[in-house]
Amino acid sequence: MQTDPAQTLAPPMLELSKVVKSFGPVVALRSGSLRLEQGSIHALVGENGAGKSTLVKIVAGLYRRDGGDLRLRGEEVDFTSTAQSKAAGIAVIYQEPTLFPDLTVTENIFMGRQPTGRFGRIDRKAMRHEAEALFQRLGVRIDPERPAEGLSIADQQVIEIAKAVSLDARVLIMDEPTAALSGVEVDRLFAVARSLRDEGRALLFISHRFDEIFALCDTVTVMRDGAYVATTPIADTTVDELVRQMVGRDVTELFPKTEAEIGEPLLEVEGLTRTGVFHDISFSVRAGEIVGLAGLVGAGRSEVARAVFGVDPYESGTVRLNGRTLPRRRPDTAIRAGLALVPEDRRKQGLVLESSVAQNIALVIRNELAKAGLITTGMENRAAKVWASRLEVKTNALSTVAGTLSGGNQQKVVLGKWLATEPTVLIIDEPTRGIDVGTKAEVHRLLSELAGRGMGILMISSELPEVLGMADRVLVMREGRITAEIDRSDATSENVMFAATHADGAHA
Amino acid sequence: MTAPAIERSAATKRLRSVGAAREFGILLALVLVVLAATIANPNFLFSADGWRDLLLTPAILVLVAIGQAIVIITRNVDLSVGSILGLSAYLTGRLFVDLQGIPIIVVFVIAVGFGALLGLVNGALVAFAKVPAMVITLGTLYAYRGINVLWTGSDRINASDLPKSFLALGTGQILYIPILTIIALVVLIAAAWFMKNTRGGREFYAIGSDPAAAELYGLRVTRRLLIAFALSGALSGLAGVLYAARYGTISSQAGAGWELDAVGAAVIGGVAITGGVGSVWGAAIGAVLLLTINRALPILGIPDFWQRAVVGALIIGAIVLDRVLAVRAKRRLIEAREEDR
Secondary structure, X not given: OOOOHHHHOOXXXXXXXXXXXXXXXXXXXXXXXXXXXXXXXXXXXXXXXXOHHHHHHHHHOOOOOOEEEEEEOOEEOXXXXXXXXXXXXXXXXXXXXXXXXXXXXXXXXXXXXXXXXXHHOEOHXXXXXXXHHHHHHXXXXXXXXXEOOOXXXXXXXXXXXXXXXXXXXXXXXXXXXXXXXXXXXXXXXXXXXXXXXXXXXXXXXXXXXXXXXXXXXXXXXXXXXXXXXXXXXHHHOOHHHHHHHHHOOOOOOOOXXXXXXXXXXXEEEEEEEEOOOEEEEEEEEEOOOEEEEEEOOOOOHHHHXXXXXXXXXXXXXXXXXXXXXXXXXXXXXXXXXXXXXXXXOHHHHHOOOOOEHHXXXXXXXXXXXXXXXXXXXXXHHHHHHHXXXXXXXXOOOOOOEHHHOOHHHHHHHHHHHHHOOOOOEEEEEOOOOOOOHHXXXXXHHHHXXXXXXXXXXXXXXXXXXXXXXXXXXXXXXXXXXXXXXXXXXXXXXXXXXXXXXXXXXXXX | OOOOOOOOOHXXXXXXXXXXXXXXXXXXXXXXXXXXXXXXXXXXXXXXXXXXXXXXXXXXXXXXXXXHXXXXXXXXXXXXXXXXXXXXXXXXXXXXXXOOOOOHHXXXXXXXXXXXXXXXXXXXXXXXXXXXXXXXXXXXXXXXXXXHHHHHOOOOEOHHHOOHHHHHHHHOEEOOEEHHHHHHHHHHHHHHHHHHHXXXXXXXXXXXXXXXXHHXXXXXXXXXXXXXXXXXXXXXXXXXXXXXXXXXXXXXXXXXXXXXXXXXXXXXOOOOOOOOOXXXXXXXXXXXXXXXXXXXXXXXXXXXXXXXXXXXXXXXXXXXXXXXXXXXXXXXXXXHHHHHO
């Protein structure tokens, strides 16, 4: 652990030490620590799920911490609302700005604190002049009288920054602000950030792009698994060092991958493109193979999966399954051809929470089950029983409502639903998110077993150990493109992470 | 680095007039209806009764529609307005019957306060229980009407029970303009000023435009919702008093079904049912158009059973029009931003 001893004299602008936050049994933040000095741009890095967003939301007043200290200029604070955090001079700019689309840009900047005259009348003229002055200062051209509707993400971020500046926020937190920005827009944002730093404000910059962190920030804090790892002046560290600190754990033997015989290609995707979402995606999944699709959240992995399955449209490219070209936007055809997609959000997309386990499992095969258009509970139960017992769904009865099951068992029900269709290729998005460790291993064993029987599996996962442990081949996506394809034997946390964060691919 | 002073691009200028154009359009439709009816029968406008009916008929609905518009702008809806109106109308009658000689102004204050209280109940249920307003106010629509039936029974207030000076309000005119119309106009101007020029008014728009963003902005959403529903209740309360003055006869069914006219008026007037867009002016003109069409259609010789269909077509037409305008406006706004670069 390295800290700069010269700066420990004056109290830092914002200081968090050993902050804890959990949601039910899930611990999102075990021990979050951060020292934000004034006149500094501080980077916060970490893998997905490292606890960065939770930490930011605590500072923003959206979440209340369960333990630990939060100090602003040396004084203990406890925010119970976003309004309090804002009043204390903290502004958070989220990745996706939240503006009022129907109101003008000026109103968006001043909402809730408009300058008023007699009888509480809003002084529109003063408000507009101030907005113009703000944009002038930030060096951007946006018509302050137009509605926020139709502005690009970059413009919306500028409006958020203008809001923060007009509030005279002393602490500015930017959560992945450059994720949706073009090169020119990034330069503009950085120019603004530097001028705010020179005014003595403290900036926290959350990003996955190391080149930007090294270009902009002066200090960097690394988090891993909900805890603080290290804070280092940017000049004293390297990309490799940061990546090591971010992943810094051993790939455990949690994932019992059995070797399977790899056969013919089953799923072949070529040149799949959807403007602004993903570009020129080509890959194949062979029989008996588990292909890991790694990358950061927002890299476009789930979007590719949805397009392949036929839920989302794409502009060009082809998807072939068992040699047959699948039509666009026809998930029903895809299912009949032998494709299955276990979605990322099982509560919203994977299950009918109010229905029983049996009804859920029998949902996709209902047409095959039905006799003369009618389905009885008996038919459903017979079909569901097979899968529930094979997947060891722990529930007393098949009539149990799916919503009451644990996350792991829900995931098994979703899997059972799709396996009941007897697919040849299974796409599974974040197979073990929010599942306890024991069930995790079970799901992994199951996937491994399915591959062993000749099924092709495309596994999207944000958990590096899972990808490294399970996949025969790792595809890495970054900003809508596949940036690396790494064989199981060559894949390491470092080269996958590097490909996920760097434009020029793996340096393995 | 300094940017040159920002010029309003032609596209954004055009757009800014779209909002006003929407209300102008509905006004134009109103003028056309009046014109057509007057050509068919000059008495529709050019007779003392015709002129009076034109102004007087919509006055009470205008008040209710203003309150409805405010609630809808916050992305909620108040279906209980008709029941609040009925209760407050009966309360007005009872006050005059039970407390002989009670000053009219006191009755106004009590009935408006009573309406506000009923509105506050709606607001509290919506804001604290976090149940959609559609369901909550559907519940209070029945509950308030139930209380009304329980209280009134088969009884009714008759014009003979009410003071002459009070009934005079309902039919009286100042400079050929009915007093009720003047009251509605004063309320309309005040409400429009409030919605346009105060923080409270603008926050209604903000909350309706994006409730999640309103939370992140630190706006006091709960309080604003309480105020919006209380305002709607108060205006329905006021409408109840005026209903009593205008009609004199108050049964337990006074104001039944008015919620549909109020929502219809707001939608026809360009208040987006999804919140954040529209004005109380639009809703008020919508109310006038709705009731004027009802009176004009028989004069134009349109059969009875077509009249409701015409109103329905008007509502659907207004929604489709707004949708088309919104899509076009969005496209133009994106283009305008490209031009600016």
